[in-house]
Amino acid sequence: MIGVIDYGAGNIRSITRGLQAAGAEPHVFDNGGDLAAADAIVLPGVGHAGQLMASLDALGFTGAILDAVGSGKPFLGICVGLQIMFEEQEEGGGRGLGLLSGRVVHIPKTLKTPHMGWSLATTVRSSPMGPVGQTDFFYFVHSYAVDGAEPDCVVATTSYGVTFPSVVISENLWGCQFHPEKSSAAGIRFLGHFADFVARSERQSLAAATG
DSSP, X not given: OEEEEOOSSSOHHHHHHHHHHTTOOEEEESSGGGGGGOSEEEXXXXXXXXXXXXXXXXXXHHHHHHHHHHTTOOEEEETHHHHTTSSEXXXXXXXXXOSSSOEEEEOOTTSOSXXXXXXXXXXXXXXXXXXXXXXXXXXXXXXXXXXXXXXXXXXXXXXXXXXXEEEEEETTEEEESSOGGGSHHHHHHHHHHHHHHHHHHHHHHHHHHHO
């Protein structure tokens, strides 16, 4: 069961429908106290990074996320949900969850922001998304992007005046700058890759528990 975090501003209905279309079993959680029941976690991201962090703190999600990730449960951050996986957040001058090293900065202000619409993501590292060089179009809405991510975690990049990570994967941590729930068949495929990863993780955990 994949737990979808409802912090009061995410696109919950669309992401749960997208996960269902990808063959997953989503369940919405509105407080951190119950999140331990989930086998994996999805954090949809809409709005301001500072406000998102404040909401996660207020609803008890911050500690629950850190505990879940620390125990090896798969985690997927979407859009701002990806951004707060990193440390320093230029938006509001705040902090993120610090799950990955790097900072999040405003897209160059010489460009029209937000970056909104369909853009190409190109894989730069073999992963569950496919081999190096594979491309697909996804739907983006954002004014900030990750800068200084560790190269080993960057799976796909996108260019909009600058080139930024559009997919990151590091062990049990997944993140995408685009909105898979708004990205038609390509988005469902991406969510399907994550659902398959969750299923494999569950099988490995079960096998380890039973010896």
